[in-house]
Amino acid sequence: MKQLINLRIAFRSLYKNKVQSVVSILGLGMGLGSIILISMLYMHEISFDKFIPDHNQVYRVLHGTKSSVPFPLGEAAKNDIPEIDAFFRYHQSGEFEIRKDGEDIIKETRFACADSSIFKILGIDFIIGKTAECINEVAISEKMANKYFEEGNALNKTIEARLNNEFIVLNVCGVYKDFPSNSSLNPGFISHTDLIGEFLGNRQKMLGEYGSENDGFKTNWTFEVCITYIKINKQADPNMVSKHLQQYVDRIDEEREQKEAISLQPATDVYLYSSDITDIYSRRGDKNELKYFIAIALFILIIAVVNYIFLTKAKMDDRYTELGVKKAFGANAFSIRIQLLFESNVVSFLSLIPAIAVVIYGTPFVNSTLGRTLDHQIFSDWYAIPLFLMIPLLTGTLSGLFVGTKISHISPIILLNRKMTVLPKGKQWSNSFLSLHFAIFIILLVGALVLQKQINFSLNNFTAINPENVLIYELNTPELSQKFDVINNQVQQMPGVISTAGSSFIPPFNWTLPIRLGNPETNESTVFDGLIMGKGMTELLNMEIVEGEHFGDFKEGQTDVLFNESAASLYHIKAGEYFGAFFVRGIVKDFTAHSMRNLIRPMVIIQQHPQKMSLFAIKTTGETDDQIAANVTKLFKEIAPDKMVSVKSLKEQIAHFYNREKEQAKLISAFSILAIFLAVMGLLGMAMNTVSRRTKEIAIRKVNGAKINELLIMLNMEFVKWVAIAFVTATPIAWFIMSKWLENFAYKTPLSWWIF
Numbered sequence: 001m002k003q004l005i006n007l008r009i010a011f012r013s014l015y016k017n018k019v020q021s022v023v024s025i026l027g028l029g030m031g032l033g034s035i036i037l038i039s040m041l042y043m044h045e046i047s048f049d050k051f052i053p054d055h056n057q058v059y060r061v062l063h064g065t066k067s068s069v070p071f072p073l074g075e076a077a078k079n080d081i082p083e084i085d086a087f088f089r090y091h092q093s094g095e096f097e098i099r100k101d102g103e104d105i106i107k108e109t110r111f112a113c114a115d116s117s118i119f120k121i122l123g124i125d126f127i128i129g130k131t132a133e134c135i136n137e138v139a140i141s142e143k144m145a146n147k148y149f150e151e152g153n154a155l156n157k158t159i160e161a162r163l164n165n166e167f168i169v170l171n172v173c174g175v176y177k178d179f180p181s182n183s184s185l186n187p188g189f190i191s192h193t194d195l196i197g198e199f200l201g202n203r204q205k206m207l208g209e210y211g212s213e214n215d216g217f218k219t220n221w222t223f224e225v226c227i228t229y230i231k232i233n234k235q236a237d238p239n240m241v242s243k244h245l246q247q248y249v250d251r252i253d254e255e256r257e258q259k260e261a262i263s264l265q266p267a268t269d270v271y272l273y274s275s276d277i278t279d280i281y282s283r284r285g286d287k288n289e290l291k292y293f294i295a296i297a298l299f300i301l302i303i304a305v306v307n308y309i310f311l312t313k314a315k316m317d318d319r320y321t322e323l324g325v326k327k328a329f330g331a332n333a334f335s336i337r338i339q340l341l342f343e344s345n346v347v348s349f350l351s352l353i354p355a356i357a358v359v360i361y362g363t364p365f366v367n368s369t370l371g372r373t374l375d376h377q378i379f380s381d382w383y384a385i386p387l388f389l390m391i392p393l394l395t396g397t398l399s400g401l402f403v404g405t406k407i408s409h410i411s412p413i414i415l416l417n418r419k420m421t422v423l424p425k426g427k428q429w430s431n432s433f434l435s436l437h438f439a440i441f442i443i444l445l446v447g448a449l450v451l452q453k454q455i456n457f458s459l460n461n462f463t464a465i466n467p468e469n470v471l472i473y474e475l476n477t478p479e480l481s482q483k484f485d486v487i488n489n490q491v492q493q494m495p496g497v498i499s500t501a502g503s504s505f506i507p508p509f510n511w512t513l514p515i516r517l518g519n520p521e522t523n524e525s526t527v528f529d530g531l532i533m534g535k536g537m538t539e540l541l542n543m544e545i546v547e548g549e550h551f552g553d554f555k556e557g558q559t560d561v562l563f564n565e566s567a568a569s570l571y572h573i574k575a576g577e578y579f580g581a582f583f584v585r586g587i588v589k590d591f592t593a594h595s596m597r598n599l600i601r602p603m604v605i606i607q608q609h610p611q612k613m614s615l616f617a618i619k620t621t622g623e624t625d626d627q628i629a630a631n632v633t634k635l636f637k638e639i640a641p642d643k644m645v646s647v648k649s650l651k652e653q654i655a656h657f658y659n660r661e662k663e664q665a666k667l668i669s670a671f672s673i674l675a676i677f678l679a680v681m682g683l684l685g686m687a688m689n690t691v692s693r694r695t696k697e698i699a700i701r702k703v704n705g706a707k708i709n710e711l712l713i714m715l716n717m718e719f720v721k722w723v724a725i726a727f728v729t730a731t732p733i734a735w736f737i738m739s740k741w742l743e744n745f746a747y748k749t750p751l752s753w754w755i756f
Contacts (some may be wrong), residue, residue, distance in 0.1 A: 007390045022307055027681035029351035032589060032676055033358025033397060036388050038297040040359070041366060044374050045285050045293075048271035053123040054231070057085075058267040059238060061228045061245065062732050064260030065358070067279040068224040071196070071217050073248055074115075081244045083236035088115040089195045091226040092187060092281045095161040097644050100148050105444035105644040111161065112187035112281075113196045113226075119176065121231050122185070129155050129174025135194040139174040144188045161189075163198040165478055169644070181373035184282040185273045186357045196225060221251040227281055229267065238264050286660075296671060301395065303678045305438075308347070308399045350394025355392070356418075369666045371659070434683060434719065437675070438726035439733075444672040446734035447741075449755045451665035454742065455658050457749035459651070462508060463600070464591035466542040469498075469622040470650035472506055473632060475613050477640045482611050487635060491616075494631055496624030501536035502613030505649065507593040510657045515604055518580040519571065528567060528604040529593060535607070538562065548575025548586025551607050560585040560607045567602035582606075592747075595657040599746040635713025683719065690715060731756050 052058050061077075063069050074087040092112040097105050116131035118124070132138055138159070145154040153176055160167040170191065179186045196217060217225045232241055245262040265273070272287040367374050475481045484502050491500050505513060515530030535551045547568070551560055561582045563573050568587045573579055575586045585607075590600045620628055633645045691698070698711060735751060742748045 025351045028308050029354025031300050034298050034300050035356035038293050042293045049267045051180045058231050059264040062263045067227045067277050069228050070221045071225050074228040083232050083241050085233050086117050086231045088118040089226040089228050090114045099160040109188045111189040113191050113193050116223050125177050127175045132192040135192050137173040138170040138191040141178050141188045143178050145175045181375050188743045302738050305399050307681045344400025345396035348392040370663045435722045435726040438723050439730035441675040442730035443674050443734045449670040451736040454749050455661050458596040462592040464589045467650040469620045471618045473616040474646040477643050479640045483639050496621045498619040499540045499705050500618050501540045502534035503537045503615045504532035504608050519640045520580050529601040531605040532608045536653050544589040546589050562586050562588050562605040564588050564603040565590045596745050596747040
C-alpha cells in the first residue's frame with residue numbers, strides 16, 4: 001500500500017512540475033541511452049570470438065609479428081604434435097569480381113580458401129549442403145545466398161568469380177550460417193585450399209616483372225601464404241605446444257626468418273591484441289579505445305546524475321511545505337528518504353523511453369562511424385539485460401539518496417518556513433560540478449578539432465610529392481597490361497590530360513613492400529622500403545631528382561633503380577654506379593611514400609617492364625576529369641569487354657589511410673554535442689535553483705527600478721565565472737591528452753592556440 005501511495009505521489013509531483021519533469025526525463029534519458037550504448041559497444045568489443053566452441057583451446061599460429069605462416073605448417077604440426085586435435089588454414093582475397101548467369105559484374109570482398117575443418121572449429125553450422133571438396137566448389141554465407149539467388153535457393157547453382165585473370169565457374173555446394181557479428185573472420189565465400197593458387201597469380205600480376213607464381217605453395221616452407229588456427233586438447237599446455245612448433249623454424253630457407261620464433265595467440269585475443277601483428281585477413285579493434293569508452297561512460301553517468309540532482313533541487317522549493325507537514329505529523333527521516341528514492345527511480349525508469357530511442361538511433365551511427373557490427377546479439381548474453389537494467393536503477397538510487405538524505409535531515413520548522421538559506425553551503429559544490437560539465441565539453445571539443453586538424457594536415461602536406469588531380473586505373477587483365485603502350489598513347493591525346501605513366505605501386509599507399517638487395521659494401525642483404533614504378537611516374541608525381549636522372553626506356557637485361565636521399569646517405573650510393581646487380585639511375589628527394597604515421601625510410605624504386613604494369617595513372621588539369629574518366633572507361637571496355645573498370649583518385653587512396661582518425665573525430669564530436677547538451681541541462685537546473693531562491697530579491701530589485709538586462713547580468717555573472725574556471729582547468733588537460741595522441745604520427749600538426 002505504501003508503495004502505491006509513493007507511486008501516486010511521484011506521478012503527481014511529475015505532473016505538477018511538467019517543465020522540470022520533461023527536462024529531467026529527457027536529460028537523464030539522453031545520458032542513460034549514451035551509457036547503455038557505450039556499454040553495448042564495450043561488451044561487443046570484448047566478446048569477439050568467444051562464440052567459438054571451446055574457445056580457450058583455439059589458437060592462431062604466429063611467426064614473429066606475422067600472422068601468415070607457410071601452408072605445410074598446419075598439417076605437419078597436426079601429424080607431429082599429439083596435443084593438437086585439429087587445425088585449419090585460411091587465405092582471403094581483397095576485392096574480386098563475381099558474375100551470375102552472365103549478368104552484370106559486381107565487386108565483392110572476403111572470398112576465402114580454407115580447410116573444411118574451419119566450420120567445426122569455429123562452430124559455424126550449415127543451413128544446407130556441405131563444404132567445398134574440390135577446386136570447382138564453393139560454400140557461401142546465408143547473406144550471399146539471399147543476395148545472389150532468389151529466396152536464398154543457391155544449392156547446386158553456379159557463380160562465376162574472377163580471382164585472377166579469367167572468370168572461374170564455381171558450383172555452390174553449401175550455404176552456411178553467417179559468421180557472428182563478433183567474429184574476427186567474416187568470409188562470404190569459402191572454397192577449397194587448392195584455389196589459393198589463383199590468388200597467388202594475382203600477386204604475381206601486381207608485381208609484374210618481379211613476381212613469381214608460387215605454384216608450389218603446398219610444399220613451400222618459405223612463402224607464408226595463409227593464417228593457421230589450431231585446436232589443442234584440454235590437457236595440453238599451450239606453452240609446450242608452442243615450444244614443439246619451434247622445430248619448423250629450421251625448415252624456413254631464409255636466415256632472417258629462422259631468427260623469428262613461432263608462437264600461439266589465443267583466438268579471443270586476435271581482435272583486440274593484434275596491433276603489432278601483420279594481418280590482412282582479420283577484423284581488428286583497439287584495446288586502448290576500450291579505456292576511452294569506460295572513461296566516457298563514467299563521465300556521462302556523473303553528469304547525468306548531477307544534472308538530475310540540480311533539476312530535483314530546483315523543483316524542491318515547491319515541496320518544502322509538503323515535506324515539512326509530513327515531518328510535523330510524525331514522518332521519520334527514513335520514510336522521507338524512501339519516498340524521494342522511489343520518485344527518483346520512477347523518473348530514472350521513465351527516462352528509459354528516450355534512452356531506448358538513443359540506443360535505436362545511436363547503434364547505426366556507431367556502426368557506420370566506427371565500422372563496427374553492433375547488433376541485438378549482444379543481448380543474448382545472460383548478464384546483458386540485468387546489467388542494462390542496473391544502470392537506471394543505480395542512477396535513480398544515487399540521485400534519490402543524495403537528495404533524500406539532504407532533505408530528510410532538515411528540521412520541519414525550516415521546511416515549513418522555507419528558510420533554505422540556513423542550509424549548509426551547497427552552492428560552491430553545485431558550481432564546481434558546472435565547471436566539470438563544461439571542462440568535459442571543452443576537452444572533447446578540443447579533441448575533435450585536433451583530430452580534424454591532423455587529418456587535414458596529413459591529407460595536404462605530403463613531402464616532395466604532388467597527389468593532386470591524379471586518376472588511377474587498374475590494368476587488371478593480361479589484355480590491358482599488354483596494350484599499355486596503346487592505352488598510354490591514346491590517353492595522352494585526350495583534352496585535359498597533362499601526363500600518363502604506368503606502375504605497380506603508386507605512392508602514397510598504406511602498406512610497405514620490403515625489397516631485399518645485396519649490399520656490395522658489406523656483402524650482406526639489406527632490406528629497403530620498396531616501390532615498383534614505370535617510366536614517367538616520378539615526373540607525374542613531381543618527385544624531384546637531386547642526382548642523376550629519372551627512368552628512361554626500359555632495357556632488357558638491365559634493372560634500373562632509383563634510391564631516395566635517406567638510402568643514398570646511409571649506404572653511400574651514387575647515381576651512375578651499380579648497387580650489386582642494379583644500375584642506379586638517380587637519387588630522388590625524400591618523399592612521403594606512406595601515411596604520416598611513419599618516418600621516411602631508406603627506399604629503392606625498381607623500374608617495371610612496360611607490358612607488365614598493374615596500374616595506369618593520369619595527371620589531369622582537374623577541369624575535365626569526368627570526360628576523361630568516361631573516355632578511358634570506354635577505351636578499357638574495347639580492349640577487355642568483360643572486365644569491370646576500376647578507377648579512383650590518388651587523393652581518395654590517401655584518404656583511406658585515416659579512416660580510423662575520421663571515425664574517432666565523428667564519435668568525439670557526437671559526444672561533444674551530448675556533453676554540451678547535458679551541460680546546458682545542468683545549467684538550466686542551477687538557474688532554476690538560483691531563481692527559486694532569489695525570487696523575492698529579484699522582485700524587490702524590479703520594484704526599485706532594476707532593468708531586465710541588469711538582472712540578467714547579476715544572475716549570470718556567477719555562472720560565467722565557473723565556466724571560465726572550467727576553461728582554465730580543461731585547457732592543460734586537453735593539451736596533454738592531444739599531445740600524447742599526436743605522438744602516433746611521425747609528422748604532425750602543431751597544437752595551435754586558436755583551438756583552445
